[in-house]
Amino acid sequence: MALRFDASPTHVPLQFVGDELSMPALAAVAVVALAALGALAWWWKRRQHPARRLKRAFGSVDGVSILMHPNPDPDAMASAMAAATIAREADATPVLQYPGSIRHQENRAFRTVLDLELDCIETRGDLHDDVVLVDHNEPRGFQGAEGVDPLAVVDHHPGDGTGRVTDVRPDVGACASLFVEYFEELDATVGADDGLSVSPHLATGLVYGIQSDTNHLTKGCSEHEFEASAYLYPAINEDLLDRIANPQVPVEVLQTKAKAIMNHEVEGSYAVCDLENVPNVDAIPQAADELTHREGVTAVVVFGNHDGTVHVSGRSRDDRVHMGEALQAAVEGIPMAEAGGHARMGGGQLSLDHMNGIGPSDGVSREEFADRLFKAMAGDY
Numbered sequence: 001m002a003l004r005f006d007a008s009p010t011h012v013p014l015q016f017v018g019d020e021l022s023m024p025a026l027a028a029v030a031v032v033a034l035a036a037l038g039a040l041a042w043w044w045k046r047r048q049h050p051a052r053r054l055k056r057a058f059g060s061v062d063g064v065s066i067l068m069h070p071n072p073d074p075d076a077m078a079s080a081m082a083a084a085t086i087a088r089e090a091d092a093t094p095v096l097q098y099p100g101s102i103r104h105q106e107n108r109a110f111r112t113v114l115d116l117e118l119d120c121i122e123t124r125g126d127l128h129d130d131v132v133l134v135d136h137n138e139p140r141g142f143q144g145a146e147g148v149d150p151l152a153v154v155d156h157h158p159g160d161g162t163g164r165v166t167d168v169r170p171d172v173g174a175c176a177s178l179f180v181e182y183f184e185e186l187d188a189t190v191g192a193d194d195g196l197s198v199s200p201h202l203a204t205g206l207v208y209g210i211q212s213d214t215n216h217l218t219k220g221c222s223e224h225e226f227e228a229s230a231y232l233y234p235a236i237n238e239d240l241l242d243r244i245a246n247p248q249v250p251v252e253v254l255q256t257k258a259k260a261i262m263n264h265e266v267e268g269s270y271a272v273c274d275l276e277n278v279p280n281v282d283a284i285p286q287a288a289d290e291l292t293h294r295e296g297v298t299a300v301v302v303f304g305n306h307d308g309t310v311h312v313s314g315r316s317r318d319d320r321v322h323m324g325e326a327l328q329a330a331v332e333g334i335p336m337a338e339a340g341g342h343a344r345m346g347g348g349q350l351s352l353d354h355m356n357g358i359g360p361s362d363g364v365s366r367e368e369f370a371d372r373l374f375k376a377m378a379g380d381y
Helices: 023-047 050-059 074-089 105-113 175-185 200-213 223-235 238-245 251-263 283-291 323-331 366-378
Strands: 003-005 014-016 063-067 093-098 131-134 152-155 165-168 265-267 270-277 299-306 309-316 337-341 345-351
Touching (some): 050 074, 050 152, 050 165, 050 175, 063 074, 074 093, 074 105, 074 131, 074 175, 074 200, 105 200, 152 175, 175 200, 175 223, 200 238, 270 283, 270 366, 283 299, 283 309, 299 323, 299 366, 309 323, 323 337, 323 366
Parallel strands (some): 063 093, 063 131, 270 299
Antiparallel strands (some): 265 270, 309 345, 337 345
16 A cells, blocks of 8 residues: 655645545545444433333233322322323233322312222232332332332332332422423324324323422422423313312311311421321321411421321421421331431321330330421431
8 A cells, every 4th residue: 555645735635545545535434433323322322211111111011000109199190191101002001000099189089080090909919910100119008019020110209119110210390290201202292192192181180290299380390390381281171170179178178277277386497286186197288288388387297197007297398307308317216107208298107006105115105206306307306
């Protein structure tokens, strides 16, 4: 191979003579190769998006259980609706299932207005072999829950649960927002009937699921919630949305709220209320929401008994109080107790018998537990 140098400005300074490629040709080949590598990288990244991985997972099964957490709320039900839509697009047959019961008036209205077919389960045997968890990442609330090995997990709560496909993002305000991202990634149409589509019923459910988990886009939001709402807007049915948002309230819920208003304790800017026995467990978080409106109060915890369990619900508007961590600290060391949640919202459950001293500990009185809550919110526990 011979080399020729040419100083003329109209020529490339260095060329190969003979059968070898010239420098411009080599440069062109390099550009094409880089473009091909870039396209391959883009294709591979898109293929690994959770939406596409979930759709492929659905395509590998026939029947699948879309499992919600116990006592599913609008975000869980909307997420289950979305997962079922993607499953059907992949030719899988989904069944929407949950343990526990649906009692809260908002949750019952959501189910009724959107005419959802939901199956209540009691044991692992009531589920398909393949299970997808939505709005929670570790199955609970039914016999044999520990034996579930999820096909997929899509959630926005902190936790260590995983599946073959895992998308757990605690920085996102609602699980429904993740599914809206999925529909965008899968090039779904909004309000149309061709191909993968977000129907008016589904769009309405997803928007209300987002609103419900973020207190109407005022708490715990990320950019996902606003982008998702804008994406869904063309298909929303305002009449259905209004019927879900404004259900009638049972009298026992109103009475429980009134009891919380009249009987809570305040230390500094924190409030705690022991409701003692409550006829409707869903009134506890609603009472907590009500107390957050009190002037001068920035964090609230309400607890009460129902069917042998002490249910705890907390709310925080105070940047100093991470409610999920505060509740975890308050129940630490109490047998058969669990608690957690986000910075603005948390919950927990304790065995009433263990609070009363049954088992390996001396228990904790209700007054002591209230004191634990105050100290945990103050960061002193």
